[in-house]
Amino acid sequence: MGKKKKGLKYSPLNLAKGPHPMSFEEDRVVTMEDASQLVDHVEAAVQDVEVVIEVVCDPPSHLPPLSKDGVSLPQPTPLPNLVGEVHSITAGGDEAAVGEVDQVPFLRDKRRAGAAALSICLLSLLSIQLCIFPFSPPRPTPPDLLALRLEMAFEKIKVANPIVEMDGDEMTRVFWKSIKEKLIFPFLDLDIKYFDLGLPHRDATDDKVTIESAEASLKYNVAIKCATITPDEARVKEFNLKSMWKSPNGTIRNILNGTVFREPIICKNIPRLVPGWTKPICIGRHAFGDQYRATDAVIKGPGKLKLVFEGKEEEVELEVFNFTGAGGVAISMYNTDESIHSFAEASMATAYQKKWPLYLSTKNTILKKYDGRFKDIFQDVYETQWKSKFEAAGIWYEHRLIDDMVAYALKSEGGYVWACKNYDGDVQSDFLAQGFGSLGLMTSVLVCPDGKTIEAEAAHGTVTRHYRVHQKGGETSTNSIASIFAWSRGLAHRAKLDDNARLLDFTEKLESACVGTVESGKMTKDLALLIHGSSVTRAHYLNTEEFIDAVASELRARISA
Template sequence: MAFEKIKVENPIVEMDGDEMTRVIWRLIKEKLILPFLEIDIKYFDLGLPHRDATDDRVTIESAEATLKYNVAVKCATITPGTVFREPILCKNIPRLVPEPTTADKSIELEVFNFTGSGGVALSMYNTDESIHAFAEASMNTAYKKRWPLYLSTKNTILKKYDGRFKDIFQQVYETEWRSKFEAMGIWYEHRLIDDMVAYSLKSEGGYVWACKNYDGDVQSDFLAQGFGSLGLMTSILVCPDGKTIEVEAAHGTVTRHYRVYQKGGETSTNSIASIFAWSRGLAHRAKLDSNALLLDFTQNLEAACITNVESGKMTKDLAILLHGPKVTRAQYLNTEEFIDAVAEDLRGRLPKRAKM
C-alpha cells in the first residue's frame, strides 16, 4: 500500500534557519511533509551565512513572497549582534547622530547632558500606522476567537510612548469594533502590564493579550516554560487583514545542542514547536484554499505529536518533567527518534491506496 499525496493547490513560503533548529527543520520536511504532500514550496535560506552573502536581500525577498502567497513557515534564526558605533562627543556631551537623509551632514540631536561619570540613554520610535495595524490585528483575532481583548502597557512611566498605544487602540475600538464586540458579548480593555501579569497567573485563559514586543517575549516564554518547555511554543504572526501569516517556533536556535551535534554527539531536541509551525501554516493554507484534505492532514500531524508524548515517547526536556533530573536514556527519545515516532503514528492515521 502507498500513500496518495495530498495536492496543495497554492504555494507556501519556507524560510530556513540556523544551528540545531535548521537540522530538525530538514528532518521535519523530509519525514513529515514531503512524503505526504504534493506542494510547491518557495524556499528562502535565512541562515546567517546566506543572509550575510546576500547583504540580507534574501530576508526582503522572503517577506515579499509571503505577501504574494499569504502563508510562510519559518525556522528559528540567529539574531546577529549589532555593531555599535563609537559615540560622538561634543563638549563632553554624548550625542546621537542619525543617518543623514539630505545633503546636510551636520544634523545632531542632543540626548542628555550627563552630569555624573556617564550613563546610558534609550531612544525608540513607532509609527501611528504600525500601532493602528497592531490594534486591527489584535481585535480581528479576538473577534474571530470570540474572546475578550486586553492591551498591556506601562503608560504610567512611558506616558507618551505607551500612551500612544493606549490612545490608538481605544480609537480603533470605538470607531470600528465596539459594536461588533458587544454584539458578541466580548470586550476590549487596557491594563497596566504588572496588573495584566498578575491577572494571567490566576486566570484560566480564554482571552487575547496584546503585548508590546518585549513584554510579549517575556510573557510567552514564561507561560511556555510553566507548561513544560519552550520547545512546545509556536508563534503565529498575523497581518491586520487576517489573511497573510508567518508561523515559526518561538524559541531560539538551540545553540547548546548544536555544538554537541557538530561534534557527533547525540542530542534530544524538542521539535514540536517547529512541527506545529508547519502544521499551523499548512492549516491556514488549507482554509484559504478550502482544502479539506490538507486541513485533515494538519490535524492528524498535530495529533501524532500529542499522542506520542501522552504515550511516553518524548524528548529529554519533557522526560525530565515526568521522571525528574535523573532521567535515564531509556526514558526519552533522541532528536531523530522522536520525529520518526511521529512519522510512524502519522502514517497510521492517513488513508492509503493500492499501488497501480
C-alpha cells in the same frame, strides 16, 4: 510463457495447481520497464481470474544506494505504509472475501504464502512495493474477463499555491530537514520558494536574502520559518562575519508589519509550572518598531542630546539630556499610527474569533505620550468597530498597566488574549511558554495587516548546546514540536486561502499526531524531565530522530484510519 524475460527470474504461475512464488534477484531495484514485463507475465499466466495488485508503501530504509553506470542517483522519497486490507477479489462474477493482508517489508520475505513481492523504483525514483495476491476462482471464466487493477494507498495532496520556506541554523536546521522529509514531502505535492536564512548565507548575501524572503512572503501570503541565529560579538568571531547583522526576525517583522500571536501546545501528561493555568493564554506581540527598530549610540564625553523632527509643516526640537561627565548611552525609537491600528485590529479579531476577552498592557503612566498613543488607538478601534460584537459574544476589552497585568496573568486560569508591545511581548511570551511547560510547546504565527499574509515559526532558538553535541557525533534529544507546528499552522493558512479541505484535514492530523505521540509516552528529554524530574532515565525519552519517526508513525495511522 516459458520464455524468460530479460532482467527477471520467475517461476510460471499456474493457478489451477495453486499459486507459485515469483522471485527476483536479491536486493534488486527494478524499473518501470521491468514492472511492465511483470504485468505481461501475469496476464500470460492468469487467464480466468481478476488479480488485485495492492501497493504497499514503506520508507525504503533497507534499500541499497541507487546507481546507474557507476553514477549515484537521488535516493527514493519515502512514503507511508498505509495498506492493511484487500477487501475482495472478483472472479467470473463471484466475489470472495479476503482477510487482512500482511504488509510486506522492503526487500524481505519475498516468498510469502501465495504472494509475490516486488520492490520497484519508478522512473521518478519513488519507491513502492507491489504484492500480487492471486486467487483461484470457483469456476472457469473466459480469458477476456481478466482484469488487472493497481490501487495506490495514498495520493499526495496537491497544494495549488506556493509557500515560502525560510531555512535556519544549527540544531533546528538539522531536524527541520527531517520534518520535511518524514512529515511533509511524503504527503504533499507542494511548490516551495526556498530561502536559506542560515547565518553563513545571510553573511554571503549581505543579509539581502532576509529582505528577499520577507518580500516573497508578501507575494505568496504564507511563510514557514526555521529558527535562526541573531549574531552577537561571539558569533561574529565564530562565523568570521562581515558585520553584526540585525535579527532576521526583526527585519522580517518590520517588513511584514504584523502581530505575532503565540499560544501553548497543551499535552495532558505534561505538568505546568503554573498549575493554575488550566486554559491557554494567547499572547499577541506587536512585531513592529520600538526597541527592535531603534537607533542607539554610546555617548563619549559631555554634550547635549537632542531629539529633532523635521516635518513638512513644522519642526520639533526636544532636549533629551545634558551629559556633563564621561558620557553614557542613548536610544531613539518610534512607532506609527498605522501599525498600532493594525495591531489593535489583529488583536481584537483574534480575541473575537476565540471568544476570549482581550487585555492590552502598556506603561502609559511613565510613557504618557508614547504608550498613551497605544492606549488611545486601541480604545478608539474597540469603541468604533468591536464593542457591540464583543458584548454580544460575552467578552470584553480592557487596558492594564504591564506590571499589573503580569501579576494578574500569574494568578489567572488563562483563557484570554494578551496584547503586548514589542519588547513586552518578547519577554512575556517566553514567560508564558515556560509556565505552560516548555518553550518547545509554543506556536508562533505572525499575522499581517492585510489579513492574508502570515509567517509561522518556532518560538524558540537554534538550540546551540544540542548542536555542539550533534557536531561531535553525540546523541541529542531535541524537541521539534514547535517547528512541526510551524509547518502545520502555515499549511493550515494555505489551506484556508486556497479552500483546500484535504490539506486542512492533513494539518489537523499532523498536530493531533504530535500531541498524541507525547500523550502516549513518547517524547524528547526536555518533556520527560518535566514528568520524571531528576529520576529521568534514557528509557523515558526518545532521541531527536526517533521522536520525529514516532510522530510520522502516528500520522500515518491517523491518515489511514
